[in-house]
Amino acid sequence: MPYEPTIRTYTSHQHGSGVSVDGILLDRTMEDYLQRHMHIPRGDIASRYMPQQYVLGFEPPYDDSSAVPVEDRPATKLPFMRVNNSQHDVDGFETYEQHGENPWRHKGHNVTIIDPTRLDPADQKTDQFAWTTSLAFPEPSIVDEICLVLETGPAGRVPYENLFLYGVPAGPLTSPATQITFAAPIGVTDWVSDIVIQMQVDSDLGRNNAELSDLEVNLFDWRADGRRFSDVTVTTDTTLPSMPNGWVGGPGPNESLLIKLSRLNVPLPAGARVRFSLIIPWYDTSVYEVSHSWNDRPWARQIYSLSLTTLELLR
Numbered sequence: 001m002p003y004e005p006t007i008r009t010y011t012s013h014q015h016g017s018g019v020s021v022d023g024i025l026l027d028r029t030m031e032d033y034l035q036r037h038m039h040i041p042r043g044d045i046a047s048r049y050m051p052q053q054y055v056l057g058f059e060p061p062y063d064d065s066s067a068v069p070v071e072d073r074p075a076t077k078l079p080f081m082r083v084n085n086s087q088h089d090v091d092g093f094e095t096y097e098q099h100g101e102n103p104w105r106h107k108g109h110n111v112t113i114i115d116p117t118r119l120d121p122a123d124q125k126t127d128q129f130a131w132t133t134s135l136a137f138p139e140p141s142i143v144d145e146i147c148l149v150l151e152t153g154p155a156g157r158v159p160y161e162n163l164f165l166y167g168v169p170a171g172p173l174t175s176p177a178t179q180i181t182f183a184a185p186i187g188v189t190d191w192v193s194d195i196v197i198q199m200q201v202d203s204d205l206g207r208n209n210a211e212l213s214d215l216e217v218n219l220f221d222w223r224a225d226g227r228r229f230s231d232v233t234v235t236t237d238t239t240l241p242s243m244p245n246g247w248v249g250g251p252g253p254n255e256s257l258l259i260k261l262s263r264l265n266v267p268l269p270a271g272a273r274v275r276f277s278l279i280i281p282w283y284d285t286s287v288y289e290v291s292h293s294w295n296d297r298p299w300a301r302q303i304y305s306l307s308l309t310t311l312e313l314l315r
Contacts, residue, residue: 011036049142056133056276056307060158060300080129081298083109084116084280084305102210106130107277108218111194114177125284128196130297132277137310143266145309146217148197150257150302161303164192164224164257165292173289176281191224192293196279197259201272213275219259227257247291256302261292268310276308 011032013025061076083106114126154162164179177190197219203212268274280298283290295301 024278039290040102042117044197048314050314051144051311052141053133054308054310056305058131058304060303069226077129077297079298080131080280081105081281082116083128083130087235101208105132105210106198106200106277106279107210107213107215109196109198111196111281112219113193114281114283116216124307125286126288127282128279129282130279131299131304132275134273134275135308137268137274137312138270139274140270141263141268141272141313143199143216143274143308144262144310145264145267145307146197146199146259146276147307147309148257149257149305150259151305152256152302158301160292160300163292164228166190167289168290169289172287173176174287176283176288176290184305193221193223193259194281195222195224196220196277197260197261198275199266200273200275201268204259204269204271206275217261217264224257225261229256229258237284276306278304278306 012033013023015029043107048186083104085103085105109128109130111128113191114128116128123288148162150162152162168174169175177192197217198215199217200210200213200215203209203214206212208212235240238296282298283294284290285296293301
């Protein structure tokens with residue numbers, strides 16, 4: 001019978017070409033083959049990886065717009081936090097200089113016109129806010145894919161009406177697009193390009209020291225028009241399963257964004273702690289025209305869904 005390397009891998013019996021077919025030998029070979037597959041030894045699977053998915057999500061709480069002043073409204077920006085730590089965030093008599101570790105939580109998130117250093121927080125009306133999730137991996141793993149959905153909808157229990165567009169500037173207002181993306185002509189809108197997606201791996205030399213973290217994934221300066229999905233021909237929800245915000249009381253297009261980063265192939269050592277962050281801008285609405293995008297509460301303008309695909313060792 002012809003030489004078959006696959007069979008030789010699982011048996012001690014020798015087969016070769018140009019010899020007679022021995023039925024007893026073939027039978028013993030198949031028995032060895034079956035025994036091997038019915039009792040797979042650890043050495044066969046120790047180096048094999050299988051996909052594992054982690055799914056995260058956040059739906060901003062209802063904001064009672066009838067409550068005045070704004071601070072009496074129940075909505076909150078948490079889990080979004082400023083990218084820069086400051087003494088002005090500390091309550092009580094403790095000082096940031098005494099107990100703070102990291103002035104910055106992230107790296108490489110500059111969007112040109114926003115300065116989040118807050119040298120004078122009393123006048124700070126532009127900033128960046130980050131939603132960060134930390135995951136620990138006890139075994140060596142590989143990050144294969146990051147998929148983020150920013151879901152919007154004009155109706156449902158809570159309207160999330162982010163169209164991810166810079167509105168047409170009027171009066172004293174200007175468009176952030178003229179300074180972040182290609183300059184838009186007067187009277188023309190432009191797509192937002194100020195969303196940042198990051199993945200950082202903490203250093204074993206100092207897990208709480210953000211300066212030592214490795215920035216493995218950093219997606220920035222991209223335009224929303226290449227990442228959106230919508231259905232403008234119907235007035236009912238055609239997605240399966242139906243989106244939580246729904247289209248009840250439509251009509252109106254769903255201008256959600258789908259950001260999918262595939263085949264990342266980022267290896268993680270055993271015991272790695274990884275931080276996944278979504279960073280969005282906060283603009284001074286008295287200066288910038290952002291009524292079709294971030295408005296005054298950018299964290300409450302869409303629903304967030306994040307899925308992470310890793311390749312992990314078989315156990």
